[in-house]
Amino acid sequence: MKYELVKIEELCGDKATIYSIRLNGSEDTLLNRFIEKYKDSHLSEIEYIWEILKVVSNESGYRQSYFKPNEGFPGSQIEAIFDKPNSKLRLYFINLGKTILIIGDGGVKPKNIRALQESEELKENNDFLRHVSRDLELKVQNREITFSPNYMRLLGNLKFGDEDE
Template identity: 40%
Template sequence: MFSKCQLIKIPKLSGSKGSIYTILIDEEENTSFKNFVLNNQDLFKSEIKDIVSRLKTMGSKTGMSEYFFKLKEGNPGDGVCALYDEENSNLRLYCIRYGSQLIIIGGGGHKPKSIRTFQEDANLERENYILRELSKLITEKMRDREIHFSEDGMNFEGDLTIENLYYE
């Protein structure tokens, strides 16, 4: 299915050290990150609190340092990664990291204990591939100078609507 999405900055998570964006696909009611929170808050309340706390810390104190992420969760060079989780955690949240000041958080979900890779879970695979495709489309828009980084590298500027996002 082809859709369009909007890059949306999350002011409550962003701060002086970094900006955190998420996406709103088509005319969905909630962003990908809000859906992630809503879908997991009942079963994994403490993990959701921990994820939100870490995102706030990144935005206001540390920036998007590599040690917060499991890198190379996508194709070479696309920046798709997962927010590092604790050894026994149940959730995985996918992101696109743009240096140490900017990330786009997508969706994710509950990772069953029995799986070793995201391809073994249809929801995790879908969320990962959405961000891979999004990264490719953002790169094209940057190459065409439709999207660029702000002078301080903390924000996206330009046309933040991404057309033809393909996902199943």
């Protein structure tokens, strides 16, 4: 699958840079797709998540109280943004050094399930982000992607494709 990392300008600030993923052939990022999917049924939660991202990038920087760590395999740096305490909406992202967040997709985690693996939608979205994390790690190791001197931006080839698999 081909995809690229895209900086979300309206969510970038002095404290963090926010990226999302654009799948090949799509004009929307996974973040936009998530918002479109849930804006009618979970508008207040979407607004809350958006505000968290703005606060993190412009004011406070990364704070673990906003997020649930260890949502992927060890070392994958995948975390979840909670919409509100005790709510069901989850949005997954890759945390790179607390100054770069790569937003993926998410979904609703019903209260009657304990683990994301019990929801096909959450499992698929989390698995894809794990794949992105592995691809990104390889490009960083091969120096195809580097970090800006202040560790706020990704530099290099942010496009990924089938030839990388």
